[in-house]
Amino acid sequence: MTQQQLIETVKQHHPEMGETQIRIYLNKALDEFCRKTRVLNTLYTFPTVADQRYYDLSDDIIEITRVDYDGYEIPRLVGKPEKTDVS
Amino acid sequence: MSVDQRKSALKKVYWTERDAIGLAMVSDSDLSAAYVSVNEVKTVTIHAVKKDENFVATTGTGSGGIRMGESPSIPEEFHDALADYAIAKGYETKPQLLNNAIYFKNNFREAINEAKKYANKGRDGSGYHIRQYDY
Numbered sequence: 001m002t003q004q005q006l007i008e009t010v011k012q013h014h015p016e017m018g019e020t021q022i023r024i025y026l027n028k029a030l031d032e033f034c035r036k037t038r039v040l041n042t043l044y045t046f047p048t049v050a051d052q053r054y055y056d057l058s059d060d061i062i063e064i065t066r067v068d069y070d071g072y073e074i075p076r077l078v079g080k081p082e083k084t085d086v087s
Numbered sequence: 088m089s090v091d092q093r094k095s096a097l098k099k100v101y102w103t104e105r106d107a108i109g110l111a112m113v114s115d116s117d118l119s120a121a122y123v124s125v126n127e128v129k130t131v132t133i134h135a136v137k138k139d140e141n142f143v144a145t146t147g148t149g150s151g152g153i154r155m156g157e158s159p160s161i162p163e164e165f166h167d168a169l170a171d172y173a174i175a176k177g178y179e180t181k182p183q184l185l186n187n188a189i190y191f192k193n194n195f196r197e198a199i200n201e202a203k204k205y206a207n208k209g210r211d212g213s214g215y216h217i218r219q220y221d222y
Contacts, residue, residue: 035138050128056107
């Protein structure tokens with residue numbers, strides 16, 4: 001269903017409701033649906049930079065399930081390295 | 088891939104902190120730390136569960152959200168559930184029709200339960216498993 005069709009479906013029950021309000025509810029529903037069901041999976045690829053420790057994550061990410069480095073799965077560190085490097 | 092490449096990769100670790108991913112490698116030379124920053128250029132691939140884009144008021148096609156004529160990326164069979172949520176919210180503002188709100192909210196919850204099964208089931212028809220996680 002397209003966004004237009006979803007809005008029309010809602011308007012059949014609530015003709016007084018504005019499209020902006022309906023869109024707010026549809027976005028909340030979509031966020032909750034994706035977060036609870038984990039139905040959408042994706043891959044993000046980026047190159048490392050020498051001596052850079054942190055790389056920003058996309059706002060879309062709900063949960064990281066696996067990380068590959070140079071084609072090999074690498075383990076998640078429990079906690080953080082004891083020596084701080086904020087680069 | 089060479090054995091050296093494999094050995095090198097397996098010395099790396101990751102963690103998440105402040106909306107970023109941290110990468111480090113086991114320190115062989117620096118005795119002051121167990122892990123030091125990675126000093127080479129390699130490709131990192133993150134496998135992740137993601138949110139869908141937001142609905143936007145724009146028409147036509149293109150990037151930057153789900154436009155009026157576009158559909159969300161979640162499976163088609165669950166699209167109705169999004170409308171159910173919005174319909175329930177509308178009925179919540181009408182005290183005399185609260186039962187309708189409960190009905191449509193339950194439809195949304197049932198769709199979530201079905202989608203969890205869908206997400207955990209192999210596309211080859213293999214049995215599904217439910218991963219444990221906190222809400």
